[in-house]
Amino acid sequence: MRAMTYRGPYKVRVEDKDLPSIEHPNDAIVRVTMGAICGSDLHLYHGLMPDTRVGHTFGHEFIGVVHEVGGSVRNLQVGDRVMVPFNIFCGSCFYCARGLYSNCHNVNANATAVGAIYGYSHTAGGYDGGQAEYVRVPFADVGPVLIPEWMDDEDAVMLTDALPTGYFGAQLGDIAEGDTVLVFGAGPVGLFAAKSAWLMGAGRVVVVDHLDYRLDKAREFAHAETFNFVEYDDIVVEMKKQTDHLGFDVAIDAVGAEADGNLLMHVTSAKLKMQGGSPVALNWAIDSVRKGATISVMGAYGPLFSAVKFGDAVNKGLTLRMNQCPVKRQWPRLFEHVQSGYLKPSDIITHRIPLEHIAEGYHLFSAKLDGCIKPLILPSAA
Amino acid sequence: MPYTPHKPPLAETTEQLRARIPGWGADLDPQDRPSTPKLDLREDLTGAHWEFPERQPESRPRERSLEHAFLTPVFGTAQPTRGLSGAIRKVAYERYSEARAAHWLLLIAADRVDAVEAHVGSLARLRPDNPVTETGVQAELTHRGLSSRLGRKRADVHHQALDPFLVAGPFIAAAGAAVAARSLIRGAGRD
Numbered sequence: 001m002r003a004m005t006y007r008g009p010y011k012v013r014v015e016d017k018d019l020p021s022i023e024h025p026n027d028a029i030v031r032v033t034m035g036a037i038c039g040s041d042l043h044l045y046h047g048l049m050p051d052t053r054v055g056h057t058f059g060h061e062f063i064g065v066v067h068e069v070g071g072s073v074r075n076l077q078v079g080d081r082v083m084v085p086f087n088i089f090c091g092s093c094f095y096c097a098r099g100l101y102s103n104c105h106n107v108n109a110n111a112t113a114v115g116a117i118y119g120y121s122h123t124a125g126g127y128d129g130g131q132a133e134y135v136r137v138p139f140a141d142v143g144p145v146l147i148p149e150w151m152d153d154e155d156a157v158m159l160t161d162a163l164p165t166g167y168f169g170a171q172l173g174d175i176a177e178g179d180t181v182l183v184f185g186a187g188p189v190g191l192f193a194a195k196s197a198w199l200m201g202a203g204r205v206v207v208v209d210h211l212d213y214r215l216d217k218a219r220e221f222a223h224a225e226t227f228n229f230v231e232y233d234d235i236v237v238e239m240k241k242q243t244d245h246l247g248f249d250v251a252i253d254a255v256g257a258e259a260d261g262n263l264l265m266h267v268t269s270a271k272l273k274m275q276g277g278s279p280v281a282l283n284w285a286i287d288s289v290r291k292g293a294t295i296s297v298m299g300a301y302g303p304l305f306s307a308v309k310f311g312d313a314v315n316k317g318l319t320l321r322m323n324q325c326p327v328k329r330q331w332p333r334l335f336e337h338v339q340s341g342y343l344k345p346s347d348i349i350t351h352r353i354p355l356e357h358i359a360e361g362y363h364l365f366s367a368k369l370d371g372c373i374k375p376l377i378l379p380s381a382a
Numbered sequence: 383m384p385y386t387p388h389k390p391p392l393a394e395t396t397e398q399l400r401a402r403i404p405g406w407g408a409d410l411d412p413q414d415r416p417s418t419p420k421l422d423l424r425e426d427l428t429g430a431h432w433e434f435p436e437r438q439p440e441s442r443p444r445e446r447s448l449e450h451a452f453l454t455p456v457f458g459t460a461q462p463t464r465g466l467s468g469a470i471r472k473v474a475y476e477r478y479s480e481a482r483a484a485h486w487l488l489l490i491a492a493d494r495v496d497a498v499e500a501h502v503g504s505l506a507r508l509r510p511d512n513p514v515t516e517t518g519v520q521a522e523l524t525h526r527g528l529s530s531r532l533g534r535k536r537a538d539v540h541h542q543a544l545d546p547f548l549v550a551g552p553f554i555a556a557a558g559a560a561v562a563a564r565s566l567i568r569g570a571g572r573d
Contacts, residue, residue: 008497010549011516024438024456047497047548050489051471053461054500072436075429090456091430098421101428106435109446109457113480116458122471123489126458138456141429171415177407178392198403201410203392210537223403230535244383244390260537271544273490290384304486328428330416333409342405360525363518367542370525 002380003057003132004358009047010366012359017057020128020136025072028140030082034157035062035130035377037358038086039187040300042366043257044121048273049302051110051122059377060086060118061160062130063153066140075141082144084137085327086161088116088127091142102324107138113303115324123303131358133379143328148335155338157376158188158345164330166192166254169298170200172321173250178203182239182248182288183224184281186214188348188374189298190254194222197250199342206242208235208284210260213371221347229261229284239288247290255281256299265307276304283309286318297322351375445475467496494551501556517549 003017020029041058043049066080076082089096089104095115096104107116108125116138119129129135137144147156166189175181181197183190186209197205206225207218215226227242229235240247257277258270261284269275277299285295286309295318313320337343350373353361361375383390400406409415427433435455442462446453463471470492478485504511514520521527531539 007500007511007516009551010545011511011513012518013512013516023459025436047493050486050493052493053467054496055461057460072431074431088456090435091428092433092435096430097423097427099417099424100421106454107456109444109450109454110475111447111480112449122458122461126460128458128460139430139435141431142427171417174412177396177410180392196409198399198406199409200415201407203394203396203399210535212535228535230537246384246390263540267541267544271541271548276486302486303480304483304490326417333414333416337405337408340405340408342408359516359518360521361518364521364525367521367527367530368536368538369521369527369530371530372525 001133002355003128004059004355005054006044006052006056006058007054010045012045012058012362014356014358017132019134022068022070023136024138025070026139026141027070028066028073028076028137028144029068030064030084030135030137030144031067032062032064032130032133032135032379034064034153035059035379036157036162037131037361037365037375037377038161039189040120040256042362043300043302045362045366046258046270048257048270048277049121049123050304053122056119056121057128057132058119059129059131059135060120061157061162062118062135063147063156063160064130064135067134069140073140076144081147083147083156083160084118084130084144086117087143087324087327088118088125088138089143090139099326099329100323101326101328103326111303117324131355131377133355145328145331150339151335152346154346154349154376155344158349158374159331159334159338161325161327162188162374163192163343163345164327164334165189165298165325167196167330167334168323168325169193169252169254169296170196172294172296172323173197173252174294174321175200175202175250177201179249180204180243181206182251182285183207183254184252184285185209185254185299186211186218186226187254190252191218191222191348191373192345193252193254193298194218194224195343197252198223199337206239206248208239211368214373217348217373235261236284236287243290247293248288249290249293251285251289251293251295253281253285253295253297253299257301259299269306276306277301279306279308286312286316289316289318291316292318294319294321298325349374349376353377355379445472447475448479449481465496465499467492467499470495498555498559502559505556505560513549
């Protein structure tokens, strides 16, 4: 089969690989019909995530058709069209039994702090991902679900990570009616977080980024007010001015490990790998909210330490909430919102790239060329 | 103002927001949001028909975190450890828990060694890595590389100049390793 493979920082290529096989009785093999590159894939692509091995196939956002099932699989059949959450999870461990699928303890031998994620390094379990023609899907009875007849394929792909994560970001903000909500990052997760904040009753939603084309999208798609931080000497002071110097009630970090806005922070983390991530957006969030506020962290960070301003967080009495999104738990409510038309996740897709051209896809997404917000990947066998 | 008791008023009323934004307030009640209440035990186990899953066979020794009691019942089998990078990774897993910086710093070091090994290997297998096609830099020509940056207020253009050095680093290291290996072999041949 053809599959994207990692060759080292900033380098990927498409290779012939063996078809994945059933390695556990509850495995399925899924033929991928559509995938996507996630902003968090860029952390792998840039060599930021420890134990990202040459030859690894990335990709945790994908849908497909069941090609083969293991002996104990009851809920899926060959030929079923399925959407697969980015989390790999067993359904029965302490965490899964309580709905914390992203924290599953039975699937990641390499680390206890993180669950398992398709194609997201050995730190996230060492499973090849879905930027390929076929992928191994463990616990087929637990994770995947049939794509509803009424749902577009492109919406289904966006429901495997980006939309649930954005919604989860707003949800962890514990937004109450009339709250002022500040979202850092106008990428897919930030756009969905901003949009979801309104569903939860926000009174004002502000999005901060440095890419004007994405801020345009935040105004149009997410009905948000926008600020380009490059235009301000100090974006925190501007955010204070915007709230009559009180600060926001809720902030959402939808940027994560490669945040810009402070060259030293960015270079020491994203380029030199001396921090688990550049905490610029998180520190701005800490300083831009009011005392007693809630900060929700949806941006992905590596496991190493980062220079986070905990002193300010302590002294302001902040609540910091964060997790990888337990995607399947979000689905029933999000399916309702997509069906009712409140959310149309495929509206943010900007590029559709054949798998064979995935290296260009990574580059244009990474370098933010051509107005790229969300690139889909189309396998040749689809 | 934080200097007085009341929150600043919002520019729009609830009615105005509901009229302007589709779905405004649909999940106003926390009960309508997923996972409410938190941490409720899900008796159906979301489709799992086991309390502890059947174990995946361990066909070759699999590294695991020291913080795990045992090898997880299911694990990834992609890219098993090999070469010098594999040896470094094994040390990271066998000696240091996730709590130790040494664990992660060794894994990051192994990643860099892995890239050099891969580039040397690609030369040996006569399928050398191609820095042009593999970096996808052609997208600069096909997807408005210049106009996407010029005249834009972008914070990232200041450090994107560093990227070619990050790309070239393993190639330079691989070339150095190849030259050193050749010298060693030739030296050994003369002894």
